[in-house]
Amino acid sequence: MKQSLLLVIVILLALATPVQAQTYDPLHPPNTFRNPDNPEYWKNRPPYEGYFQQDVHYEIQATIDEKTNVITGSMELIYWNNSPDELEFVYFHLYQNAFQPGSYYDDLQKNNDVNPSYGPYEAQKLGTAIAKLRVNQKEVKTELDNTILKVYLPNKLASGESAKFNIDFKTYFDFGSVRRRMKVFYSWGNNLENGYKHYDGVHWYPRISVYDSKFGWTTDQHLGHEFYGDFGTYDVELTFASNYVVEATGFLQNRDTVLPEELRAKLDIKNFADKPWNEAPSVITPYDAKATKTWKYHAENVHDFAFTADPTYRIGEVEWNGIKAISMAQEMHASKWQNAASFTADVVKVYSEDFGKYVYHKIIVADARDGMEYPMITLDGGKDPGYRGLLAHEVGHNWFFGQVGNNETYRAFMDEGFTQFLTTWALEKIDGIYRVKGKIKSNYVKRFAKPEKVRERRLYRTYITDAAKNSNTTLNTHSDAYNGALRHGGGYRQVYYKTAAMLYNLEYVLGEELFLNAMKNYFNEWKICHPYPMDFRNSVIHFTKVDLNWFFDQWLETSKSIDYGVQSIRKTENKDEYVIKFEREAGMQMPIDFNVTTKSGSIYKYHIPNTWFTKKIDAKVLPKWHGWDKLHPTYEATITVPDKIKDVVIDPSRRMADANMLNNSRKFPLSVNFDSKLPRTTDWTKYEVFARPDFWYNSYDGVKSGVHAHGSYLNYRHVFAADLWFNTGFGQGTFDSTVNVNAFDQLSLRFEYHTSLDKFSKGSNLYLAAKTVDGLEAYKIGFDKKDASGNNRLFL
Template sequence: MHVIKGSRPSASPTCLMLPWILVFAPATAQNTMFEEPLSERVANYDIDVTLNDEAKRLHGTVYLNWNNPSDDRVGELFFHLYTNAFRNVKSTFVREGIIDRADWETGEPPSENPWRKDNGWGGMNVTKMTVNGQDVTERIVFAQPDDNNTDDRSVIYVPLSTAIAPRATARIEITYEMQIPQCKVRMGWWQDDFFMMAHWFPKIGVYEPPGMRLVPADAPSGRWNCHQFHAGTEFYSNFGEYNVRITLPEKYIVGTTGLIVEESLNGDGTKTLVAHAEDVHEFAWVADAQFLEVRDIWRSKTTQRTVDIRLLYQPGHELAADKYIDATQRSLDYVENWLGAGAYPYPNVTVVDPRSGSGAGGMEYPTLFTGGAFWWMDRLFGEGSRITEMVTIHEFMHQIWYGVVASNEFEEAWLDEGLTSYSDFRFGQAFYGERTSWVNWWGLTASGLLSARASYTTSRSRSDGAIADPSFSHWRSGIGYKMSYLKSNLMLMTLEHLLGRERFDNIMRTYYQRWKFRHPTRQDFVDVANEVAGENLDWFFDQLIEQTCSLDYAVAAIVNVPIDELDEGILTDALTLPPKVEDEGDEDGDDSDEGDEEAEGEEIHKSTVVFRRAGDMIFPMETLVEFSDGEILRDTWDGRDRVRKVTFTRKGKVVRAAIDPEHHVPLDINRLNNSLRIEENDTVTNKYTVKGFFWMQSLLQFFSLPG
């Protein structure tokens, strides 16, 4: 990205505190969430906005106290104007994610793609900005640090005439107007009276001093990290305190980040709410005229601390409401046991069931997240489908891996999405069954593993990128999603198996405790893992994070040869794919009736099992060999060689061989080749032959309908 370096210190300017005091003092004085700040609180916002719901406009003023976290003199500021991603088809966000690139490049006229219609666009305009009382409005320029797309206006750059002194506080006042876009992704209005207000105010970027994240400790100065709004990746901000005053028509029911501490009617059909949040790095709110509301309280079994759960849900979603509340309660329990008391540190959480079709579902903001429910699905499948629960768990766990441990999601999305996906997989299995956490309906079952593996193992492009690649740089091709959500999730599952749950949990707990309310990098995660595991795991992380390796181990062959008929050529043949079973006894016409089996049992065979490393990742794998007399031998193969031949000379023969027999290594892209039996599972063959025959008969009947 484009990096702007800081400059040397200068004097601190005069403070203009009056607007803060006038607007927010009554509310903030009475409401303090935490006795001591939990975070560094670099960016502290007081915001006063008014929503014109008919015009879909928002206007207001941001009063920002920005604490220079460095010893640098900071001579420029960077801000995100995220709403401008929805300004037109030329923004980087729309170009990357929505409009077909071919259309864009050929300049074809607007197609039926709804993003190309003229209506529903929005944008943000800063009408005035002062920094420490100096008007800098004229200095504002748009910046495109990531892709030089000059049509993108999601970042502004403000050079200052007077630099901000080291460790000083800059008071920044921004007056702005916002045309709220129609909600297509994450934010905006829908159906006139639903407003998902995320990224609704100018937000300062992150100034990273030397030693923070990827800035070398011996760098001469820090640098701004302020990426454009991209299609796939999310956000990165400093922690701070928020006091937000929202004026809007009375009819709206509102949910916000933090706590609503005051609500008053203005007598003109509008009302004003004041919300307060501490130690968060984002603030979102939602307003809907038809929200229904449920409140619940979670109580810690160890500390008796409580968390208020507030659910705002849609009419008709009563069944889903129960699911939302239940999943949130369970998640709060589990995360406390897993990561330590007070792992979810805030006093409340707001769960939002957004309008159907709004595109606002499944998104996380501090202490507020949106879920996803379908009226018909809850009625048809009941508890047979856990979509609502799993989305709730996933978004709740973002409260931890995005909300509290605040990595840079533009650059290392996996530190949030991967850890969150792993968490929802694990929680789901604990709550709803190891094999049934997603689906358990009429004999059809699926676990979270399916969703984690499906897109990754089936993808031909799974090795086209690495987890370490900047997420925003290859999101369009879909690789970013596979790396950030899927491969990283599977990596953590595999790591859990490698180390054992207890050691793995110690890593996660330590990582959480060490990096809560801070901004870790992948190296920080790896360092914690190495330290807590008590061994160097770089070989593991290098292959999976830095490189593009994929893991695939297979049982290539089982060869059973009576000792007096041995021909070594068979073993050479066995190294070829597909997996094969050579059974000289069968070839000799020995039918497998009981008498023959008994005879074979006494016969001495030279049995060879061939294991193969088909992928480029090296990983120790458990192996299993089962003999005809029922004996099972287990071993661990370091997995380094391409092929491992194991030979036995003994009575009886090998009837089954497996690598990773308990499927503990979900990274393995092909589990079908992980085992081989010399005799088929007739029950399954017959069952699905019968079923397949019937399916074919039924299909033919269907074809004959118009006949």
């Protein structure tokens, strides 16, 4: 009796205590992505009311066979329909089907005059092949169109419900000529007995298409550009031959089994600091064709899963603020990858502090002959210091792509351009404003190579070169719609450079502090969510409370460019008073910062707002100049300075991306240099002249000595080449007996000039030429025009 009473009490107590829900733990199973205590989950912090995104949980077991180069996978996907809509079908991406004869991408390449060659699997149209597919344990109807698989659901999937997909698949690595990202190559040797195969597993499993809040289904065929995926959880087991060293998205669950301390110590990159570059790797785990290891990963708050594996990988690790920065370098390259982990930790620190805290526990940089980003893992290449820009870029993608998961196929500027901006930002913060170069051996190079500014090289030069030629692009364009070109062609490169320039120009417009706070706010609002361009605009506008529609319209929706100039400076009758007249020669409007330098060397700073907003600036603020296109093309600034004016310079910070810098100051921005013939970055802020001494010989004049000079603005406007020779008569007629020895010209001259008249008529040039050489005189003046293809010229 007593005992049974006790039992009843125990049972009652057990029932009264609610079952403890699993607390949020992104590092271990079970899946806690959808938990109310996951601070990153969209439902716990929706960007706006009515917003939704779908949730996924992938569990994949995959074996990578190093003899056949085939991944055999079995996948279970739980898919939650959080949309208000009932779904009758879903779509999956089979990205690897792009790389085969007859694919959409194959057709696009051929129409771009590229004829790909295919490896044996590719030739058999083996990319990702589905062996079995069930939904909620039922066979279903599917429809395959190259890289998109449509799957009809057995029952309609109601709002708030989930469906379970079980898919068996094989994905084939190959060695064809098309750059696939998912790849195999021999990192050492050329067979498994005395060499090593390297694998990058990316876009390798059937990935469900995004059904998003803005546009519903996204069914873009893969044409070599960008990607898009739903956020959620991945539990992935990867089985490799036992000598492989593996890294992947997620937290490694069975470290003690696959990477015990003893093995990890042997693989440490520091052990190979002095190993000569490209020398044969040592054997740490001998290859055994029958022995395998299974690497188990768990990742939450991610929209993709990638891995990289190579028996020659050696590991570096540096921690910042609880985040592990891990480098994976092939042993042959380890000597020049020693700082990769610490550099990466510095990059993570800069981005976390300036743009928003990194939400994952690790970031990998891997020596993988690539330049590509995946959640928590980047595939890179090269060596220090050349690789710094690449590492900073791919790591930067973990902010815009990895955490802020925009639809990059639809609008690539939102991740590529933002990341290009971050790249420059991090390099400047870590290494300073000049590009860090490797050791220079040649004294000539040391003497004459000019230091290159990171921002010019990585961003302004490329943007301005296109803008100055009026071949600017409209950023709000689909990644596959840049004139049907491949890769970065057809203006697609401006997705990177114009966007990055736009962000520096937004900083210029808003001021540093407000800009950075607005960027942080956007990151925090949209991390682990799917923003579109309008969401970015709205986020910045609502945060800053500044009317910036003009700014985003002109940068994102037009191909206009910026051209402000100093037209004149006039002294008035009043004491110390001057009127500076500015003009706007291109369509875009911007506020104007300008400096006035006086004869005595004093500098006076001014700011002309273009709207009601005035940024925080240490300068005298003048009345606003509101205008664009034909509205208020000029502006007169009345200023008082107690000295004569020596120069007036628009935007000394060089952030305003003015596509014609020749009129941005009172003094002509001339730069005269020794013509060293070394590779260099064109200076978009100056008219550049290069000169060198020159020696020549001809039968008529004999030995000639003189100068050669050439110059231009961006190799495009006011392009000239000139030679002036003093002729000695020495050696006259040596090779030509008809020459009248003693009759020669004291001076020879050659001058050629051309400049673009694109402004008046696209593709047209004015040219002039004059020469008195070899006793002959010739003069030319002309005009030519190319047709739209650029192949045919019309001469006048």
